[in-house]
Amino acid sequence: MPAAPTSLPVDLSLTAAIRAHLVLSTRQLARYLGVSTGFVSHVEAGRRGLPPALAPRLLRLSALLPPPLGQGPPALPTPDSFDPQAPLPPPDAQLPTLPVPAPASKQLQRRLHDCRLLLLTHGQELARLQARATLLARRRYGLAQLQTVTAFPEPAEAVHYARWLAELVADLALTEPHPANAAASFHVLAARVAGLRAEVAALAASGAGE
Secondary structure: OOOOOOOOOOHHHHHHHHHHHOOOOOHHHHHHHHHOOOHHHHHHHHOEEEHHHHHHHEEEEOOOOOOOOOOOOOOOOOOOOOOOOOOOOOOOOOOOOOOOOOOOHHHHHHHHHHHHHHHHHHHHHHHHHHHHHHHHHHOOOOHHOOOOOOOOOOHHHHHEEEEEEHHHHHHHHHOOHHHHHHHHHHHHHHHHHHHHHHHHHHHOOOOOOO
């Protein structure tokens, strides 16, 4: 009679897919499984197998994956990254052109240069804030899915899972202590970038860049 296996081979893409879909760090997944972060890294790299006693925990999370790996909802769509150099959409209505004195060409060129520089720096910061907001939204989405798990084989496992969820909630609160302020900063910066893009387009159309 063959000896019982001491570890369960796990497809390394499964643990990676779980962490990616639920936006879990190696440390967070290790806390749930009750192993070290190094052990999780070894499992994902295919250098170690998962002990059979821990397989139910991993399979419980894998059920939250979208088909065909699980029965969970699809992942959140990733928004297009902000591109400060993308062309402006056409306005809904053309404003009438008013006769105004033409400023000196050097003044227009200097202003166009300054606006382009500001647009680049503010656009990069806006892209960074957008990427951060997207990551936090995915973390909240993953946490919401984890909170739907209710079936546990024994009370001790339910207690362990509840404590782990509380730790994830605390981790998220530390990462995003003031979500309202972060959202306000994002929208203010987005409005500033939109104004700069419009000014750059107007200055370029006036021939300042020539």
